[in-house]
Each structure stands twice: as C-alpha cells, then as structure tokens.
Amino acid sequence: MERDPETPRVLLLDLDGVLVDTRPVMESAWHRVQEAHGLDVPFEEYERHLGRPFADIMKQLGLVDAERIHQTYAEASTAASYLARQFEDISKVLHTFVAADWLLGIVTSKPLDRAAPLLAQLGCPFATVRTPNGVGRGKPAPDPILLALIDLGADPADAMYVGDMAVDQEAARRAGVSYVHAGWGYGCPSAPAPAVAESPKDLLRLLEVGGPTIPFLEGSLV
Ligand SMILES: [Mg+2]
Incomplete structure (x- = not known):
C-alpha cells in the first residue's frame, strides 16, 4: 500500500x-561499580550488552543484587555526566528533520532522569520519549517502539528507528519499523544488513530530507 x-x-x-x-x-x-561492589567484570564486557535496560544487562552478566549496583551506577553516571558530548552536527540534522515536518521521538534504555538533561541540551521538540520508566519490556522487545508509535498515533510503516546496537535492530524488526544503523555509534548491526548512515548528516541523504531531490535545471524556477 x-x-x-x-x-x-x-x-x-x-x-x-x-x-x-x-x-x-x-x-x-x-x-x-567495579570498585564499590568488588566486581571484576571489565567495561568491555558490560559494553557488549548496551542498548538493553540496566537490569537486563545485569542478568546477561549473571550479576545478582542488580538494584544496589544500579544505584551506584546511576549516582556515578550523574557525577560524570559532564563527560557527555553531542555527536557532530546532530542538533542541526534533527532540526532539519523537524523543518521537513517529521515527528521526532526517543526510544532509549536510559532512565528518564538521566536522559532528560541530555535531550534538553539538544533543544529539539521530541514528540515522545520512551524509557524503561514506562510500561512494557525493554529492547530488544518491540514494546518501547510500539508505545512511541501509539503516543504519536503513527503506523509502523511511517516510522524509522535509528540505533547503534544489534538490539536496536531487533527491536525495530519486531515492531515492523524500518531500521537505519548509526555507523558512528558503539555497535555493529546484525543480519540482514540494514541501511547504514556513516554520520548524522548522512541520515539526511539516506532518508532524502532537506534539500531538493530534483536537480536544479538551467532556466527553471525549480
Ligand atoms: Mg545506543
């Protein structure tokens, strides 16, 4: 259709x-977390599971006492939040989508209290934000993507999800939403190979946003 x-x-x-x-x-x-809880799980091991809610990562790592670990992790994240940096051009690119009448939404496994200040710094009108604070299962389940679509009154066929981990790709597939892999992120996509944007600006090219899609013709007003 x-x-x-x-x-x-x-x-x-x-x-x-x-x-x-x-x-x-x-x-x-x-x-x-390693210091406070005497864990020898290296960051690289934790990082392999990024994209899932924290409690799910603890399960994947076979760690009990997830709640106490999360408390330590959350406090330390807040203390280190000054280390976060926006990717180059991301704010400009998002505003270009808004100017082209796209609705923007966030689907993240970061809890809302830590996601909100980062999103506020981007200065973009996000029409919905879905985090593990809401109902449903976390990624790679399709729930947060489907809930975002319900928030926006949109069909999966009209939506794209941009992620950087295989769990993002799986969540999009299970939600029936097209997926674009952010090549500048932390993970690799899985099969079947998705569309890959090499940079935030490359999203505009891939999704044909901003800028004329018809070449200028000499003598025309197009
Ligand atoms: Mg990610």
Whole structure:
C-alpha cells in the first residue's frame, strides 16, 4: 500500500551512541561499580550488552543484587555526566528533520532522569520519549517502539528507528519499523544488513530530507 504523503513521517532515535557520546560517562560509572561492589567484570564486557535496560544487562552478566549496583551506577553516571558530548552536527540534522515536518521521538534504555538533561541540551521538540520508566519490556522487545508509535498515533510503516546496537535492530524488526544503523555509534548491526548512515548528516541523504531531490535545471524556477 502506498503511504499517504499527507501523513507525517516519524523518526525514532536511540540516545546513547546515536545523539550523544556517553561512552566516557558509562565507562567512568562502570569503574565506580567495579570498585564499590568488588566486581571484576571489565567495561568491555558490560559494553557488549548496551542498548538493553540496566537490569537486563545485569542478568546477561549473571550479576545478582542488580538494584544496589544500579544505584551506584546511576549516582556515578550523574557525577560524570559532564563527560557527555553531542555527536557532530546532530542538533542541526534533527532540526532539519523537524523543518521537513517529521515527528521526532526517543526510544532509549536510559532512565528518564538521566536522559532528560541530555535531550534538553539538544533543544529539539521530541514528540515522545520512551524509557524503561514506562510500561512494557525493554529492547530488544518491540514494546518501547510500539508505545512511541501509539503516543504519536503513527503506523509502523511511517516510522524509522535509528540505533547503534544489534538490539536496536531487533527491536525495530519486531515492531515492523524500518531500521537505519548509526555507523558512528558503539555497535555493529546484525543480519540482514540494514541501511547504514556513516554520520548524522548522512541520515539526511539516506532518508532524502532537506534539500531538493530534483536537480536544479538551467532556466527553471525549480
Ligand atoms: Mg545506543
């Protein structure tokens, strides 16, 4: 079925590794967890599971006492939040989507209290933000993407999800939403190979946003 050109397109985005480089924050917080709880799980091992809610990562790592560990991690993340950096051009790119009448939404496994200040710094009108604070299962389950679509009254066919981990790709597939992999992020996509944007600006090219799609013709007013 052809999509109705009057229906707004929806761009759903992951946060860590897509909009903001929070790897130094996460690494610092994980080192604090290692010290405080006497864990020898290296950051690289923790990092392999990024994209899932924290409690799920603890399960994947076979760590009990997830709640206390999360408390330490959350406090250390907040203390190290000054290390977070927006990826180059990301704010400009998001505003270009807004100017082209796309609706923007966030689907992240970062809790709302730590996601909100990072999103506020981008200065973009996000129409929905879905975090593990809401109902449903976390990524790679499709729930947060589907909930974001319900928030926006949008069909999966009108939406794209941009993520940087294989769990993002799986969540998009299970939600019936097209996926674009952020090549500047922390992870690799899995099979089948998705579309890959090499940079935030490359998203505009891939999704044909901003700028004329018809070449200028000499003597025309196009
Ligand atoms: Mg991510």
